[in-house]
Amino acid sequence: MKMHVAADTAALSRELADFIQQDIAEVLKTKDRYTLVLSGGNTPKQLYQLLASEAYRNNIPWEKLHFFWGDERFVPFEDSRNNAKMAFEELLDKVPASRDHIHVMDTSLNPEASSEQYTEALSAYFGNEGATFDLVLLGMGDDGHTLSLFPGTAVVHENEKWVTAFYLDAQSMYRITLTAPVVNRASKVAFMAAGKNKAEVLKQVVNGDRNVDLYPSQIIKPENGELHWFVDGDAASALASAQ
Numbered sequence: 001m002k003m004h005v006a007a008d009t010a011a012l013s014r015e016l017a018d019f020i021q022q023d024i025a026e027v028l029k030t031k032d033r034y035t036l037v038l039s040g041g042n043t044p045k046q047l048y049q050l051l052a053s054e055a056y057r058n059n060i061p062w063e064k065l066h067f068f069w070g071d072e073r074f075v076p077f078e079d080s081r082n083n084a085k086m087a088f089e090e091l092l093d094k095v096p097a098s099r100d101h102i103h104v105m106d107t108s109l110n111p112e113a114s115s116e117q118y119t120e121a122l123s124a125y126f127g128n129e130g131a132t133f134d135l136v137l138l139g140m141g142d143d144g145h146t147l148s149l150f151p152g153t154a155v156v157h158e159n160e161k162w163v164t165a166f167y168l169d170a171q172s173m174y175r176i177t178l179t180a181p182v183v184n185r186a187s188k189v190a191f192m193a194a195g196k197n198k199a200e201v202l203k204q205v206v207n208g209d210r211n212v213d214l215y216p217s218q219i220i221k222p223e224n225g226e227l228h229w230f231v232d233g234d235a236a237s238a239l240a241s242a243q
């Protein structure tokens with residue numbers, strides 16, 4: 001695991017944008033496409049804005065990128081809580097990505113149908129052996145959740161399905177999410193965390209005893225890939241030392 005500590009959200013977004021740009025260039029030396037899983041929430045907004053800015057927009061071969069989502073709040077696309085809506089507004093509407101390379105979790109279907117459709121989309125894209133994303137971007141809530149794997153929910157332990165939908169009582173909404181085994185097959189996983197409210201949970205996730213029911217982010221451990229954390233000084237403030 002590699003911990004990248006930056007001064008603030010702007011600096012961590014720059015460091016991660018550079019990391020993504022370099023990884024795309026490296027992977028495309030031997031492959032003709034690059035698969036990127038986007039995360040939702042507030043933390044990646046600055047990253048997406050930066051990637052859409054002139055400095056990065058002109059240096060990334062967008063037509064070779066294929067976009068997926070890690071999870072979705074099951075609200076209409078037009079709803080401001082929709083993770084895909086944010087990614088379109090901040091990034092995808094502003095770069096020359098191919099529309100047929102953008103694989104949104106469709107919240108206009110019922111949750112079960114949407115989950116089946118996304119599983120089929122992954123299967124059609126990667127084949128039956130399963131998804132092997134180049135890079136998965138993840139956030140972490142101050143309760144330790146990542147994707148839509150929330151503390152105390154059965155979905156944390158889902159090992160059969162690649163994608164699943166479920167009703168999250170605490171938020172009175174359905175969620176759809178990739179499962180941990182799919183993410184753990186990725187070549188690289190990069191978490192983002194910023195703010196004092198993430199400090200204690202980050203310490204537990206990274207340095208605490210394993211308890212994935214309490215801290216679902218701990219379940220993310222790429223089998224053969226790399227795990228990176230991009231955090232700001234506030235989020236890192238409870239760690240014993242910067243790693």
Ligand SMILES: O=C1O[C@H](COP(=O)(O)O)[C@@H](O)[C@H](O)[C@H]1O
Pocket residue numbers: 039040041042043044070071072073083138139140141142146147148
């Ligand atoms: O609900 C969600 O929250 C997490 C964390 O979001 P943040 O606002 O604390 O950055 C996010 O990673 C996930 O995609 C989203 O559905």
